[in-house]
Amino acid sequence: MSSPTPCASGTSDVLPYGIRQIRLTPYLDAQGTCLADVSYPLPVAMTLGFSETEQYDELRGDDVLVAVHGRGPQVDWSLEAGGMNMTCWSLLSGGSVIEEGVAPTRVTRMRKSGDDLRPYVRIDGRAISDSGGNLKTRIYRAKANGRLQADLRGGAFQTSRIDGVGLPLVGDGGRWLYEFIHDETDSAIPGTPEPNPMPVPLNVQATTIAATTVGLEWDQVGIFVAGTDGYKVQQSIDNGVTWADVTGAGGTPTTNSTTVTTLTTKTTYWFQVAYVQAATPGPGTVGDYSHPVIVTTL
Numbered sequence: 001m002s003s004p005t006p007c008a009s010g011t012s013d014v015l016p017y018g019i020r021q022i023r024l025t026p027y028l029d030a031q032g033t034c035l036a037d038v039s040y041p042l043p044v045a046m047t048l049g050f051s052e053t054e055q056y057d058e059l060r061g062d063d064v065l066v067a068v069h070g071r072g073p074q075v076d077w078s079l080e081a082g083g084m085n086m087t088c089w090s091l092l093s094g095g096s097v098i099e100e101g102v103a104p105t106r107v108t109r110m111r112k113s114g115d116d117l118r119p120y121v122r123i124d125g126r127a128i129s130d131s132g133g134n135l136k137t138r139i140y141r142a143k144a145n146g147r148l149q150a151d152l153r154g155g156a157f158q159t160s161r162i163d164g165v166g167l168p169l170v171g172d173g174g175r176w177l178y179e180f181i182h183d184e185t186d187s188a189i190p191g192t193p194e195p196n197p198m199p200v201p202l203n204v205q206a207t208t209i210a211a212t213t214v215g216l217e218w219d220q221v222g223i224f225v226a227g228t229d230g231y232k233v234q235q236s237i238d239n240g241v242t243w244a245d246v247t248g249a250g251g252t253p254t255t256n257s258t259t260v261t262t263l264t265t266k267t268t269y270w271f272q273v274a275y276v277q278a279a280t281p282g283p284g285t286v287g288d289y290s291h292p293v294i295v296t297t298l
Helices: 086-093
Strands: 016-026 045-061 064-081 096-100 107-111 121-129 134-143 148-153 156-166 178-183 205-209 214-217 230-236 257-260 268-277 285-289 293-296
Touching (some): 016 045, 016 086, 045 121, 045 134, 064 121, 064 134, 086 096, 086 107, 086 148, 086 156, 205 293, 214 268, 230 257
Antiparallel strands (some): 016 121, 045 064, 096 107, 121 134, 134 156, 134 178, 205 214, 214 257, 230 268, 268 293
């Protein structure tokens, strides 16, 4: 009997068979915008599940539904772990971890005040498959807004269920909510978290158009630091198929405007702009590029 033909629909025939790792990364501010540089594991991770939801407003006329308008998506998530250390509990609850003394008589407390608010964290989960790869899930800005349920049983402090909500990142550009990542080769979620995506310049537009020059302008990204940050401009002459860095001063502006020179007359150009963090002294970290603006020189 011949073997069945693999599915050719474009979906993988490798099925994840178990959650293996969950890490929590705190934010350093109350709004959940500045990610810390250390993440913490949930011991014996058991479940990480979530659903995307969105509320809608209805527009009706003469008792007929004309249109619906979404208010923006969010993620409802829940997790379970076979063990729970005090640090992870404090990240979800907003309490403080206090250490007194030194080993072997050290005492560690997790203490929460009635004034302590639950903070935002980033949740990263990893499920491995029998092929050796994995599927990772990331909820960028999560907060436990439901019950924090824990048990002291089986000789361990463990959580039977924690429910929460995931909201988009705050700021300009990519208001990222969550993502899935498929790795063909399995690798663990590191203790040093991958940075969140950087903001994308918005509203890129041409302010002046001449025979050989084009002036560009865009909204300044909210986290821009004058004197150290900058931008990078690219151009395309084949309808965005291939891109090249704009050379000269016009290609690496230090403000939210620039003039691109040495262009060809009566030629259609596509331009896109990326934010560069710590461009000075360089080389800096380049974010995602903006939507292109299309210009034809005179």
